[in-house]
Amino acid sequence: MTKTKYNSVLVIDDHKMVANGIKLLIGDLFENFLMAHDGASGMSLALRHFPQLIVVDYSLPDTTGDLLVRELKYKLPKSHILAYSFTYSPDVIVRMLQSGINGYVIKKEDDEEFIKAVHLLMQNKDYFCKEARIHIVNRFTGTEDEYSIKHLIANTKFSGKEIELIKLLCKQMNTKEIGHNLNLSERTVEQYRSNIGRRIGAKNLAGIIKFALQNGIVQIDDL
Structure with missing residues (x-):
């Protein structure tokens, strides 16, 4: 030890x-x-x-x-x-x-x-x-939130920057607005978004929002 x-x-x-x-x-x-x-x-x-x-x-x-x-x-x-x-x-x-x-x-x-x-x-x-x-x-068995199950099993760890990006996505900001808020290029924002979606198994924005709500990253009132 x-x-x-x-x-x-x-x-x-x-x-x-x-x-x-x-x-x-x-x-x-x-x-x-x-x-x-x-x-x-x-x-x-x-x-x-x-x-x-x-x-x-x-x-x-x-x-x-x-x-x-x-x-x-x-x-x-x-x-x-x-x-x-x-x-x-x-x-x-x-x-x-x-x-x-x-x-x-x-x-x-x-x-x-x-x-x-x-x-x-x-x-x-x-x-x-x-x-x-x-x-x-x-x-979560029997729900459509299979990406949540994958996340919970894998214990996915997001960086602070990724959490902030998820929150901005949930507010339905576009790539340019997110880039401005996080001081990232639009290309980098798209790469982040693609990586996040792949890691949680979400195919679209609705999937990311469901994931964020399910895991307490955002609340209904934040949307």
């Missing part, structure tokens, strides 16, 4: 035994280990220390994980967020996914699964345990 230590991790879990167990499991991987037992104190610690990794439970005494993650992602966009919960309800997993998590591991998984997720997130990759992926796929 690599001797290189990561900088900091914050665990937000109302079960102190779980938080202490995580510290025993991955504490040696980080220079600084922080823990909180509710959303408010977790947010306070996050804003003081700006941890590289935040491990969040879904069920907290004062909030739900998806609401907390949305706030964390807004205020600490560079932090990687791993959902670690007993909850494997498809509704909860999808809500957490749409809130901006980078990974989801169910607490009944073994230690190696959790450690694997931590390392992948610290390498700027997303990771969803097998059961979470199965629930996500089952949730």
Whole structure:
């Protein structure tokens, strides 16, 4: 195992035994280990220390994980967020996914699964345990959003520039307008658009808009 230590991790879990167990499991991987037992104190610690990794439970005494993650992602966009919960309800997993998590591991998984997720997130990759992926796929089975399924399975990672381009596409800006907004040539905009469509399996603008709505990149009110 690599001797290189990561900088900091914050665990937000109302079960102190779980938080202490995580510290025993991955504490040696980080220079600084922080823990909180509710959303408010977790947010306070996050804003003081700006941890590289935040491990969040879904069920907290004062909030739900998806609401907390949305706030964390807004205020600490560079932090990687791993959902670690007993909850494997498809509704909860999808809500957490749409809130901006980078990974989801169910607490009944073994230690190696959790450690694997931590390392992948610290390498700027997303990771969803097998059961979470199965629930996500089952949730979308029978819909026409096959590109969403492909995205969720592959855990596609978009750059900030690509996310901004998706948002502008959803506002139905043309290539010239998008290029002006993002300081890109029209040719580059077309290349971005083609690449995005291919990666998510969307054949047209309607497909990109559906994908963006499904994954929380834009809201109905933004269109």
